[in-house]
Amino acid sequence: MTMSLETRLVVSSIALLATVCAVIATATTLLFHDFLTDRLDSQVTSAARRSTSAAAQRDDQPPQAREVSFLLSPGQAEGTFGARIRQGVVRRAAVLTGIATVRELPAPPSLAAVSRAPVTVNLGPLGDYRMAAARTPDGDVLVTGLPMTAVDSMLTRLVVVEAAVTLAGVVLTAVVGTLLVRRAVRPLGRLAATASRVSELPLATGDVVRLARVPEVDTDPCTEVGQVGGALNRMLGHVETALAVRHESETRLRRFIADASHELRTPLASIVGYAELTRRSGEWHGPQTEHALGRIRSEAGRMTTLVADLLLLARLDAGRPLERVELDLSPIVVNAVSDAHAAAPRHRWVISLPDRPALVLGDADRLHQVVTNLLANARTHTPPGTTVTATVRLGERVCVEVADDGPGIPGHVLPHVFGRFARGDGSRSRLAGGSGLGLAIVSAVTAAHDGWVEVRSEPGNTVFTLSLPPGRTRK
Numbered sequence: 001m002t003m004s005l006e007t008r009l010v011v012s013s014i015a016l017l018a019t020v021c022a023v024i025a026t027a028t029t030l031l032f033h034d035f036l037t038d039r040l041d042s043q044v045t046s047a048a049r050r051s052t053s054a055a056a057q058r059d060d061q062p063p064q065a066r067e068v069s070f071l072l073s074p075g076q077a078e079g080t081f082g083a084r085i086r087q088g089v090v091r092r093a094a095v096l097t098g099i100a101t102v103r104e105l106p107a108p109p110s111l112a113a114v115s116r117a118p119v120t121v122n123l124g125p126l127g128d129y130r131m132a133a134a135r136t137p138d139g140d141v142l143v144t145g146l147p148m149t150a151v152d153s154m155l156t157r158l159v160v161v162e163a164a165v166t167l168a169g170v171v172l173t174a175v176v177g178t179l180l181v182r183r184a185v186r187p188l189g190r191l192a193a194t195a196s197r198v199s200e201l202p203l204a205t206g207d208v209v210r211l212a213r214v215p216e217v218d219t220d221p222c223t224e225v226g227q228v229g230g231a232l233n234r235m236l237g238h239v240e241t242a243l244a245v246r247h248e249s250e251t252r253l254r255r256f257i258a259d260a261s262h263e264l265r266t267p268l269a270s271i272v273g274y275a276e277l278t279r280r281s282g283e284w285h286g287p288q289t290e291h292a293l294g295r296i297r298s299e300a301g302r303m304t305t306l307v308a309d310l311l312l313l314a315r316l317d318a319g320r321p322l323e324r325v326e327l328d329l330s331p332i333v334v335n336a337v338s339d340a341h342a343a344a345p346r347h348r349w350v351i352s353l354p355d356r357p358a359l360v361l362g363d364a365d366r367l368h369q370v371v372t373n374l375l376a377n378a379r380t381h382t383p384p385g386t387t388v389t390a391t392v393r394l395g396e397r398v399c400v401e402v403a404d405d406g407p408g409i410p411g412h413v414l415p416h417v418f419g420r421f422a423r424g425d426g427s428r429s430r431l432a433g434g435s436g437l438g439l440a441i442v443s444a445v446t447a448a449h450d451g452w453v454e455v456r457s458e459p460g461n462t463v464f465t466l467s468l469p470p471g472r473t474r475k
């Protein structure tokens, strides 16, 4: 069973206190018992001495009283027991009950064992007695005893008082201890609250946040909790700095990529332009030059696309908002499919559209690019003859589905197919010359539209599904 720190501290202090009290009480009781018995023993010894000297003098009593007349000698206390043993037989036993009155007792059986040193003898209803024996000049043995009731009741009272004090101590410790421990533990609770509040923050996302701190009162280095609190605050400070630094460097990198892509566009446009101009001028017409100029143009075109993709991704990463206008997805899909059909006439192209407009809020160019990228993949990563089906579906959300019955996405690419520069290394995709950014752009643009994209792929059936929130007005 796990107990809270608070309960554990209180319970252990109570257990400790109770143990100490029990040890002290036992020791005190034993010592007190010995002390009282010693005192009683010396009284018994004096009483025995009085008995012998009285037995030597007193003989004016009636014969039957004479046997225990020593009980009546001055100084004997009420309750004193006396017995005379002659030749091993108890002649008479009695207890002094008042001034000069004795009560006869039946002879107790265990008197023979009584010696000069006091011993305890039980007298049945009269309780325990301390008794000592003494011999008279005429050879009789006189046994004198005093009751132990006083000793017993003293000890009982002592035990009762000790128990009461222990109980009071335990109750006091429980109440005061709980209050004190609770007060001492409270700062720990505040520390835990701060730590758990910070742990709930989404620190993995790049945004800079001001982290919660432990309150000033809980950072006093003179206390253990304060040391933890101070250390926690310093750690939070470091984490905050690290996050800020990371965010800063990410921002810088993003801006660098954006700037670089932006700057690359102009020289690329010049390269394309001059290559085209040279080709058209027809000044030096050799088939080899013609080919080289064509290559320059197409590679520069590819690079232009790559740079544009990089720039778009950098802007989406920076959270640059997209245009948000209400538009119908169906014509976008129709246009994209007809472009794809023109590019790959040997594929079979199928379109399935709903009978109502598929309205979404979004950026028409970017959504066109998304559908184009999906169709381009279905075209370039599949052999001719493949059937590609583009479906627009209306439901709670607006879905666009691009399916093909080609060979499917290679197993090692599928898990991170939406990652940047993730691509299958088959000869087909090399031929197709994709940059590996196509699906990354699909994913980022869809996310910027509060949507998501999913993929399912097996040989013969590859399906990409875009899911977008519906536009506000739907007819």
Ligand SMILES: Nc1ncnc2c1ncn2[C@@H]1O[C@H](COP(=O)(O)OP(=O)(O)O)[C@@H](O)[C@H]1O
Pocket: 373, 377, 378, 379, 381, 382, 404, 406, 407, 408, 409, 410, 413, 417, 422, 423, 424, 425, 429, 433, 434, 435, 436, 437, 438, 439, 440, 462
């Ligand atoms: N319809 C598809 N059929 C088979 N493989 C695909 C399909 N779509 C995507 N892939 C695989 O996913 C990879 C990543 O696609 P993408 O991000 O568009 O990059 P790229 O097309 O430039 O190679 C591709 O290289 C290809 O291996």
Ligand SMILES: [Mg+2]
Pocket: 373, 376, 377, 434, 435, 436, 438, 439
């Ligand atoms: Mg692609």
